[in-house]
Amino acid sequence: MEADITIIGLGPAGLQAAIHAARKKVKVVAVGKSEASSLNRAEVENYLGIDSVDGSDLLSKGREQARRFGAELLEEEVIKLTKDGESFVVITDREREIRSRALVLAVGISRAKLNVPGEKEFLGKGVSYCASCDAGFFRGRPVAVIGEESEAAESAALMAEYASKVYWVHRQLKASEQMVSKARKAMVEMVQAKPSRIVGEQTVTGLELEDGRRLDVNGVFVALGAKGSIELALELGIIPDPSGKIPVDENCRTEMEKVYACGDVTGAPWQLARAVGQGCVAGENAARAVRSEK
């Protein structure tokens, strides 16, 4: 199939890009998995003007809106991405080929997993990968932060402002001295151990450690660092930065002409507000680029 713009990603960044581009009367195809969006698992309470909203509801309304403005949405995964002359060629897992003149990468990130029993089961029920997103849910309750690097130190120091008690569980500290001392000053208790299991009933009640100890906590923050979904960019010839994110300028342009990127894949903070903001910029600019050719 042919399009003016292909958007890869059906999270908030991709959908907002689709809405803004489609309103400019260019042909937009957005491809991705709605279920795979990070927002699908989120209960958001820090988005402007909205006290609390279920992420999956927001996505479902966003999809309706994008379709209403004329974007075509495909629940498919991209398995190959190449360039053929002036065209970007996307191949999906349903063996569909989409050719377009501009491309928006809104593929999000996959957060590094701890890979212990209980992690998956209690995701959103005590297990979190984002302290700045979920800190408020753990006000006055004990939590553990797991990780070795500065992201974990930052998360632990932040959680100390909300939680009744914060354990920072690590094996070998790799965070900078300043970050470690920031966490210590915040009265974070350092626990040198390897987590073995997250336990609970409806929600988390504890973190078991390999040495047999158990921490009685209601929250487990996994802060192992984040890795961008960079493989597609590399296939195309765009080089992500050393931390795995795709560099963009203020117009959400990547180093390759007519390729834009937006949302979590372009860097922190991994937040809905940033994703929709950049989605708007990427969608507008991609549409402008293809319209100027017509």
Ligand SMILES: Cc1cc2nc3c(=O)[nH]c(=O)nc-3n(C[C@H](O)[C@H](O)[C@H](O)COP(=O)(O)OP(=O)(O)OC[C@H]3O[C@@H](n4cnc5c(N)ncnc54)[C@H](O)[C@@H]3O)c2cc1C
């Ligand atoms: C548990 C949890 C709670 C959160 N709470 C909050 C909160 O309270 N407040 C807040 O602001 N933010 C919160 N966030 C963060 C927020 O959800 C993200 O910042 C936001 O979803 C990023 O949007 P995005 O569109 O960049 O990426 P995502 O929403 O992750 O979407 C990525 C999209 O890319 C698609 N994709 C990836 N690879 C391919 C491929 N090969 N082919 C096709 N499609 C592909 C996926 O299918 C998906 O549709 C939370 C996140 C989590 C996980």
